[in-house]
Amino acid sequence: MIKTAAIIERMIRELNMDQSIAPPPAGFFTVDQIRTELNMAHTRNASTRAYDLFRRGLLTRMAHQFKAKTGQCHKAYVYKPLSPYTSIKQASDSLFEHQADKVPKGWVRIKDYAFTVTVSDVSVRSRVAIAGLKPKYWKTPRGIIGLHLNAFYKKSDLDRLMRKR
Numbered sequence: 001m002i003k004t005a006a007i008i009e010r011m012i013r014e015l016n017m018d019q020s021i022a023p024p025p026a027g028f029f030t031v032d033q034i035r036t037e038l039n040m041a042h043t044r045n046a047s048t049r050a051y052d053l054f055r056r057g058l059l060t061r062m063a064h065q066f067k068a069k070t071g072q073c074h075k076a077y078v079y080k081p082l083s084p085y086t087s088i089k090q091a092s093d094s095l096f097e098h099q100a101d102k103v104p105k106g107w108v109r110i111k112d113y114a115f116t117v118t119v120s121d122v123s124v125r126s127r128v129a130i131a132g133l134k135p136k137y138w139k140t141p142r143g144i145i146g147l148h149l150n151a152f153y154k155k156s157d158l159d160r161l162m163r164k165r
Contacts, residue, residue: 024064024078025062025064025078027080028062028064028078028079028080029078029079029080029088030064030076030078031043031046031047031050031076031077031078031079032046034046034047034049034050034079034088037087037088037089038088038089038092049092050077050079050088051077053079053088053091053092053095054079056095056098057082057098058081058082058085058091058092058095058098059079059080059081059082059088059091060079060080060082061077061078061079061080062077062078062080063075063076063077064076064077064078096141096147097141102138103138103140103152106154106155106156107136107138107152107153107154107155108152108153108155108158109150109151109152109153110124110125110128110151110153110158113153113155113158117162119162124158124161124162127161127162128153128158128161131157131161133153133157133158133161135151135152135153136151136152136153137149137150137151137152138150138152
C-alpha cells in the first residue's frame with residue numbers, strides 16, 4: 001500500500017514537473033501569441049482571424065503538438081507570416097492592399113482627377129457622360145470598409161475633355 005502511494009506520488013510529481021509547453025518552430029506564432037499581438041479579447045477570435053489570413057494567402061500554417069498542463073498531448077496550428085510581411089499584425093493590417101487590383105498607370109478616378117484640376121467632380125462627370133466615355137473597373141480599397149469596384153478613366157481622355165472648356 002505504501003509502495004503504491006509512493007509510485008502514484010512520483011507519477012504526479014513527474015507530470016507536474018513536465019508542464020512546459022513545447023515552443024513552436026522559429027518564426028511561427030501560436031494562436032495565443034496572435035491574440036495578444038492583434039489585441040483581441042478571446043483566443044477563438046484570434047484563431048478565426050489567423051485562419052482567414054491563412055486562407056487569403058498572407059500566412060502559412062503548420063500543425064504543432066504540445067503538452068498541456070494535464071500531461072496530455074494536443075495538436076494545434078501555428079502560423080507564420082509570408083514575405084514581405086514580418087509580423088502577423090503587419091499582414092493583418094495590409095490585407096486589403098494585398099487583395100486589391102493593381103490599377104495601371106494613367107488611369108484615375110473622377111474624384112481624384114477633379115481634385116488635381118480643381119474642378120468639381122460633378123462637372124467632370126457631366127462631360128464624361130456627354131462624351132460617352134466608358135470606365136474600367138478595378139477592385140480597390142475604400143477606407144476601412146474593404147474592397148470595392150471603382151470606376152477608372154484614362155487620364156489622357158479626361159485631359160482632352162477638360163481642355164475643351
